[in-house]
Amino acid sequence: MTDAWAIDIDRDDIAKAALAADPATPLAPGQIRVRLDSYAMTANNITYAVFGKPAGLFGNDQGYWDFFAEPGEPGRLPVWGFATVTESAAEGIAIGDRFYGYYPMAREAVLTAGKAGPSGFTDVTPRRTTLPPIYNQYQRIEALEGYRPADHDYWPVFRPLFLTGWLIADQFEDEGDYGAEQILIASASSKTAIGLGFSLAQRQGPRPRTIGLTSKAHVAALAGQDIYDRVIAYDDITALDPGTPSALVDMAGNGAVTQAVHGHFGDGLKASIIVGKSHWDADAGEAALPGPERQGFFAPGRSQKRIADWGGAAFGQKIAAAWLGFMDVAPRLARIDKRSGGEAALAAYRDMLSGRVDPKAGIVVEP
Known part of the structure; x- marks a missing residue:
């Protein structure tokens, strides 16, 4: 195995994954090569794999595999993390610069940097330009609103999922809570659910009760975290x-x-x-059901709406304030489980796919 590696995933069967050599190729003008310092492996990444093929989420014929793999190539799973520039052919980006953003599950990545500036850059690889902008933005660590070095490992584990939970809570408030007096949150031990429960609890004024739904084995521990008003078993x-x-x-x-x-x-x-699909091998319950029609929640779309409503600066400030409040409690909600190297990265993916991961573990892979 060469020094640089990536994990290839079968687009038709996400259970088939293998460690592959990933030899470096020369950079084209505008490109940079980064070495991944750390990334998180969460149930959210399994949702990305499930929707790797086009599923209508992006309003076009693309899916999550299209961020880091050309059609016909094995899938490369997107992950959130930190990386350091090791080679640059892009103006405004130097070796040693560090960025937070969206990377392939690999040791290294090549990105095409556009609009580079003090805050970061946008990836302008042609196949990515029609994908949601939130996934194509790379932020310099120094410019991350709400970033504190002490929270570094929690950032990739919780930040994307907390943002999703916060956005769901915002949508509920925006929609008058749909007339509900209580909100049942399934898979309540998941990090997105915890972000939602926490965000709802911060609301000023009247709000619906929150009821966390989880397996019987997790009820007592989850209730002890004081995120939800009540926790019950399925x-x-x-x-x-x-x-x-x-x-x-x-x-x-x-x-x-x-x-x-x-x-x-x-x-x-x-x-x-419905927010995620980490139970990728379970019946999704798509048959006719009593009650309302199910609706999907897509965080990038909600983000774009709120950026349009409030402006990018105000959106960032609101998120940063909410995030810092959450970071005050995050260390008691999850312990960081660090894993190093390609074999450990592959094992982490397989563990998450099989559901063998302790909900309180925040897996951080250091490639």
Whole structure:
């Protein structure tokens, strides 16, 4: 195996993944080569793999595989992390510059830098220009709003997922909570769910109750984190009052849970929102269900709406303030589990795919 490696994933079967040599190629003008310092492996990355092929999320015929692999090549899974420039043919970017952003699950990456400046740059690789802008922006560590060195390892583990949770909470407030008096949050031990629960709890004034849904084995530990107003096991959904106007946020696409909630609340369910698909091998419950039609939540789209509503600077300031509040409690919610090298990176992916990861672990891979 050469020094540089990447993990290739079968586009048709995400369980088939292998460590592959990734020899360096000469840079074209405008390109940079980065060495990944660290990245997070979370259930969110499994959602990226599930939607690697076009699924209509981006409003075009592209999927998550299109960020880092050409059509016909094995998939390269996107991850969030930090990287250091090791070679540059781009104006305004120097060797040693460090950036936070979206990278392939690999030791190195080649990016095409456009609009480089004090805050960072935008990747302008042709196949990426029609993908959501939020994924193509790379920020200098020095310019990250709300960044503190002490939070470094928590940033790739929680930041993208917290942002998604915060945006869901914002949408609920914007929509008058869909008329719900309680919000049921499935896969409540997931990091996106925790971000949502935390964000809802910070709201000033009246708000719906939050009920975290999780497996029986996780109820006591999750309740002890004081993120949700109440935590119950999936088996106890039918003990809830079906007459209470409710909403469901499904973080993992588990059809059995969706069916149980829809079946129990029926028309008392005012909204049913699906966010992720980490339960990639489970029935997604797409059959006709009582109650509202399920709606997908797509964080990049919501981000773009709020940037248009508030302006980019105000959006960034709101997120930074919320993030710093969350960072005050994050260390008690998750422990950082560091893994080094290609074999460990492949094992981390397989562990996450199989669901063998402790929800309280925040996996950080150091390639």
